[in-house]
Amino acid sequence: MVSLKQSFQEFIVKQRLFSRDQRLLVSFSGGPDSVCLAYLLKLCGYSSLVLLYFNHGVRSKEDCQKDINFVNAFAESMGVKSIVKSIPVVFVSKRFGLSIEASGHYLRQALLMHYAKLFSCEAIVTGHHKDDLDETAVMQLLRGVSFSSKLTSINREGRIPVTRPLLSFSKTQILDYLHDNKLKYCVDSTNEDVVFTRNKVRHELIPLLKEINPNFSTCLTQTFSRLDTFQDMLYSSLDEKVSVFETETYFYCDMKGVLGRSDSALCQVIYDCVRLVFSRYLNSSSLKGYLSSQFDIPYSSVESIAIKLKEGDSGEIIMLPKGCRVFLYDSCVYFLFDSNKFIKKEKIKLGTYVEFMNYSICIERCDEVLEEYRSGENVAFFSSDSEDFFVRCVTPEDFFIPFGRQSSIKVTQYLAKQHVNYCQRLFFPCVVVSEQVAWLPSLCIHDEFKVDKNSDSYYKISFHSLTNPTKHMLSYK
Template identity: 30%
Template structure:
């Protein structure tokens, strides 16, 4: 395996033989093999270990195990401890996401402070394949089918050539010991479900699954590079610079094969998602004046073109832009607390009568709270497609003139009205049995 390791490094042009590398070692089989290969190859390396405090005594034993390993190889050793669950609660993210953010931030700080060239992780071929399957379940573009990149800025993955089977065989052949993370045996996490339930079924169909995927991944990566090269030339022929923005010819766009994908290729640089681009393209032959927003830019549908411009930082005093699905936001006498719910079982509508719930997959951030204006329309919850003017809703509910002036609406990133705040939500954004993630908004006055 050492020979394959060195061959892979040469093929991928990873310049680590003359430079220093920070090895991220958890104590598991993969990272133990990574450290052993660097030791045998005589590469300059240090070891970094994170104690996330998630498994009590097990976590402390892992830390001690890795420390002794570093001493055995005479590698400098760095360690840190995180209050992972506290950080996850504060940020309202999953424990796994919190651990990822914490460790990569620390690795980069350590790399800079110690003048280290690279950060090496122990991702292998199975990890790359699992990532592709995860991306497919979430929805992905061509880049999401590559798997994991060998090199991403200063982060390298020198074990991507090896399968999990190769790694375990190397462990046995070299009489190495490692620590088993008990959470890896659980199917509570999506990746573990794919690892323990989905992949074994696929391997019955193709025992050489990892090898086959490796070849396919290389082909997809090459195809993506060629496609991007072609589209860059095409983009220059259908766009004109306009200050910090861009003007895109709708005529040229409509005359091109796969126009939605082409439009996304242009607009992805301005923070627009593919879902947003589908909405934008649907307006190509519509009336002028419709505006679509991303976090940093806006797209105006003009007569013959889409005009991309930078979004102004200054916001009207009657408008509040919300960039992310968590936190407490105040405007116009309202206090809204927003959070994302991962499981529908957490819903408790009866106890939270001032809360509203939306299907998270249909929401495009940033969302906006603003005053309602004449001409605003939406589809009130329960009306199943029949649109209604906000002004008519206020009349039906006998809202007086003074109250009308205080009514605000919550609009989606595509401009749709999601909620006439405190009065009615839109049917399109309701929670259904198919909803996987939910946005909950608690309202206080």
């Protein structure tokens, strides 16, 4: 019979997780899983270990100190380095609207990567085992997440791989091994508290499902394996490149190239676009951004966007997490976050360039009579008795008289007739004189501000875009 130690080593070699000459950061709680993990690593010749313990601060100081003493004593007996760090789980839970469980999970993920870099470790090792696969799968089903993202033996998404060499072993095997080798470990009382969702799944729901179907674990694994295969097929069937554009005020992606695809393929592309947009907006490279970006996108939301796209709808269609409003216009999906922070205005001084959002604007007084006062895309001429000039975004209350017309019209209505989409209308700049809209860049001058030979004073406006939208590509080739 193959020993657990031999199976453990064979799994590491077969999965190519890490080698004996690499320095490893072990996520170490002092519980049975991490004790078994650290002991087996040392026993198999992986001697360059750093044990990292996180104090979550949700238990009594006395209980936490007992665990810390055990961690330090265990590390000393193994001849390896131990590190103890406190993490503000309760604060993060309140600050970012996450559960205590989720806060601890995401903080550990981010800080494991941080300390792995700090201590020059080449791989992160965690004690996830076979039973954790079932729990994760059931949790995904309960949350209704969009696509399968099960635990794997190695995750190479970050600069330092996260490895899970115990995934082929059950909790029972781990406990039996600890008993046979007379290894002590800590017992965290919070792991038994069914107030926490994962504990309720572990101690109540999964045992009930196994009572109904003794082969539940096998069936669940097979189901998620089929989902992964289906997702791989979707990716392999997509050969388009989807562009996601990032402006200062919103994001948008053109879906014309994938509208003819199946509903499942279209949903996959939309899901990928949403994830990219949120990662850019929330700046998930920072710890604050990373914590803010941890949420599930319900599959129903992805389906709603896909259905409305295929039906050719326009306008606002759905709200996503983090206050993101989704709009459709001409087969493009627009993502708009907090629009209020962009509403402002800037004073324009004569002869001085002013930067407003993504534009540079300058107004100059014309002292000489010009032969022609034709406005263009980036230049306009207007007359005015006042030099109270501002640039701001248009508002729903703005009216103006388009050049050559007699009656006024709402500015937003005029922009819509010029095929300016909803998101662009929210942030469309205008030059105002004494609170009256005088010019809509690239479109039209207010008729009352037009220049003619009888004008006493007239001005030239120069208007330029500072940068083009940033383009991100989603490639499925």
